[in-house]
Amino acid sequence: MSRWLKKVPLYAVLIVLVALWLLPVASSFLVSFKSSQDFVSQTWADLPTKFFFFQNLSTVLKNYRLQNNLVSSLLYASVGTVVVVLCASMAGFSIVRLRPKFNFFLFLVIYSGTLFPFQMYLIPVYRLFNTLGLYDTRVGMILIYSAICIPFSLFVYRGFYTTIPREIEEAAKLDGCGPVRSFWSVFLPQSLPPTAVVALFQATWIWNDLLFGMVLSRQEQIRPIMVAVATMTGYGGGNIPWIMTAVIFTSLPTILLFVALRKFFIQGMVLNVSS
Amino acid sequence: MFQNVYYSFFDWNGLATPLFTGLKNYVAMFTDRVIARSMINTALWVAFTLVLPATGGLLVAVFVTGVRGAGFFKSVFFIPLTISFVATGVIWAYMFSKELGVLNGLLGMLRIPLKPSWLTAVPLNTFAMIFAWTWQQLGTNMVMFLMGLGTIPRDPIEACLLDGASSWQTFRHVKLPMLRPITTVVITMAMVNSFKVFDIIYVMTRGGPYSSSETLAVSMFRETFTLFHMGYGAAISVVLSLIVIVISAAYIRRMTKRDLLYY
Numbered sequence: 001m002s003r004w005l006k007k008v009p010l011y012a013v014l015i016v017l018v019a020l021w022l023l024p025v026a027s028s029f030l031v032s033f034k035s036s037q038d039f040v041s042q043t044w045a046d047l048p049t050k051f052f053f054f055q056n057l058s059t060v061l062k063n064y065r066l067q068n069n070l071v072s073s074l075l076y077a078s079v080g081t082v083v084v085v086l087c088a089s090m091a092g093f094s095i096v097r098l099r100p101k102f103n104f105f106l107f108l109v110i111y112s113g114t115l116f117p118f119q120m121y122l123i124p125v126y127r128l129f130n131t132l133g134l135y136d137t138r139v140g141m142i143l144i145y146s147a148i149c150i151p152f153s154l155f156v157y158r159g160f161y162t163t164i165p166r167e168i169e170e171a172a173k174l175d176g177c178g179p180v181r182s183f184w185s186v187f188l189p190q191s192l193p194p195t196a197v198v199a200l201f202q203a204t205w206i207w208n209d210l211l212f213g214m215v216l217s218r219q220e221q222i223r224p225i226m227v228a229v230a231t232m233t234g235y236g237g238g239n240i241p242w243i244m245t246a247v248i249f250t251s252l253p254t255i256l257l258f259v260a261l262r263k264f265f266i267q268g269m270v271l272n273v274s275s
Numbered sequence: 276m277f278q279n280v281y282y283s284f285f286d287w288n289g290l291a292t293p294l295f296t297g298l299k300n301y302v303a304m305f306t307d308r309v310i311a312r313s314m315i316n317t318a319l320w321v322a323f324t325l326v327l328p329a330t331g332g333l334l335v336a337v338f339v340t341g342v343r344g345a346g347f348f349k350s351v352f353f354i355p356l357t358i359s360f361v362a363t364g365v366i367w368a369y370m371f372s373k374e375l376g377v378l379n380g381l382l383g384m385l386r387i388p389l390k391p392s393w394l395t396a397v398p399l400n401t402f403a404m405i406f407a408w409t410w411q412q413l414g415t416n417m418v419m420f421l422m423g424l425g426t427i428p429r430d431p432i433e434a435c436l437l438d439g440a441s442s443w444q445t446f447r448h449v450k451l452p453m454l455r456p457i458t459t460v461v462i463t464m465a466m467v468n469s470f471k472v473f474d475i476i477y478v479m480t481r482g483g484p485y486s487s488s489e490t491l492a493v494s495m496f497r498e499t500f501t502l503f504h505m506g507y508g509a510a511i512s513v514v515l516s517l518i519v520i521v522i523s524a525a526y527i528r529r530m531t532k533r534d535l536l537y538y
Contacts, residue, residue: 007342010338010342014335014338018348020410021355021410022351023377027369027370027377028369031369039375043380044375044376116520117467117515117516117519118471119492119495119496119512119515119516120512120515120516122512123499123505123508123512126500207359208358208360208361210360210361210474211473226359229361229362230477233364240369240375243365244369247361247365250362251359251362254358258356258357259357266418270418270419270422
């Protein structure tokens with residue numbers, strides 16, 4: 001009994017925190033269900049008089065044409081992730097297995113990309129994109145997103161390939177596999193776990209990015225989705241039920257991905273923080 | 276990157292030929308009131324992200340282990356991780372909004388005659404945004420610490436408890452020292468990330484009112500891409516990067532040393 005009593009304050013703290021963590025989620029959903037009239041005339045905790053989520057959604061799609069940005073972001077997230085997986089797995093393989101001279105140095109050079117703040121290379125990239133004609137193009141967006149994701153992905157693949165026993169590679173060599181062949185038919189098929197981590201983590205990152213989308217694109221058709229959502233807000237906050245609907249709608253893909261593949265997601269997160 | 280350092284010595288609007296001005300951008304920076312405010316805010320962000328998401332993550336991880344319904348509590352703190360900074364910003368901008376916001380609504384319900392303007396009053400807006408950031412980030416740190424706590428062997432803890440140490444003493448003298456590698460990682464990353472915060476500030480206040488809630492990352496963006504003071508923006512980013520590099524240098528050295536040993 002006394003042990004249980006001792007835990008009461010602990011539970012109290014946790015419950016307060018849980019309430020604090022759930023309140024924003026709950027009230028955001030509530031707001032997105034309200035019509036603009038309900039929102040202004042009611043207090044935050046009142047239930048909406050009419051379920052208005054889908055009307056809000058169609059208004060938002062019509063007024064802000066978010067579908068353009070959704071398509072763009074989907075494209076960036078999917079193509080970008082494929083590029084990243086291909087480049088990073090090959091680079092990881094060659095650094096770990098082919099052991100070029102200065103392999104560790106090479107790794108550090110590529111890896112240093114994650115250490116510097118984005119702000120450091122924002123201006124040069126912006127310049128470069130302007131001179132190469134990549135500014136405000138879909139190809140450019142895919143390129144920059146892949147480039148930014150590669151260092152971390154390389155880190156993951158490199159870590160994974162060091163755990164594959166050397167004998168496997170030797171066996172492949174004896175069977176007459178060159179490095180390319182042994183990468184394609186021996187290493188790549190085994191790389192499902194790191195690929196899942198990388199793909200999930202980077203696709204989410206690309207989907208959620210704001211800064212690069214804002215700096216490197218201008219046209220509505222090119223701008224990724226989070227830029228579109230961010231520009232809906234302003235000092236006054238805009239029409240809050242609409243914005244909240246857009247936020248919930250555009251967050252759905254990442255939330256679903258997370259729920260479905262939680263294990264890989266957490267693994268990626270741990271790696272990302274500790275990398 | 277080197278190009279960026281190079282640009283920082285020029286007065287340049289992105290179109291015309293850059294004009295070499297030497298250290299003028301840097302000198303201007305240290306006399307700019309806006310940048311001074313921005314530096315104070317950056318310092319606040321760094322200091323409080325050490326207290327809130329990092330220490331908070333540790334406390335929550337400790338609390339959650341050995342409590343009934345741990346799975347539920349953990350998933351609650353995971354929720355914000357799935358959504359973007361933009362979404363977090365929008366949600367908390369609504370929570371903090373003055374007239375129709377949830378927090379002021381709650382205060383009204385509790386009959387507390389306060390109606391703070393969370394996002395426009397000057398240091399309050401920075402603290403409000405740090406709180407939103409904490410809401411987003413706590414889960415990550417909790418996962419890290421949970422992982423660390425999971426690797427601690429049971430034996431020394433049991434030995435301690437047998438010797439009559441209280442649970443606080445065990446935590447302070449056994450668990451905490453054993454968590455040190457994880458703590459270093461979390462603290463370094465928390466600091467480095469707090470220098471880079473951009474999305475939340477941009478969405479919640481646009482750095483305003485009158486640039487009062489900017490951090491260096493936001494100031495750099497405003498100078499460069501809204502005012503097109505490319506050289507000045509580059510100078511800000513150089514200073515920002517230097518600070519980040521100095522902080523992470525010690526950490527990187529440790530990491531590479533460990534890595535070389537591993538080979």
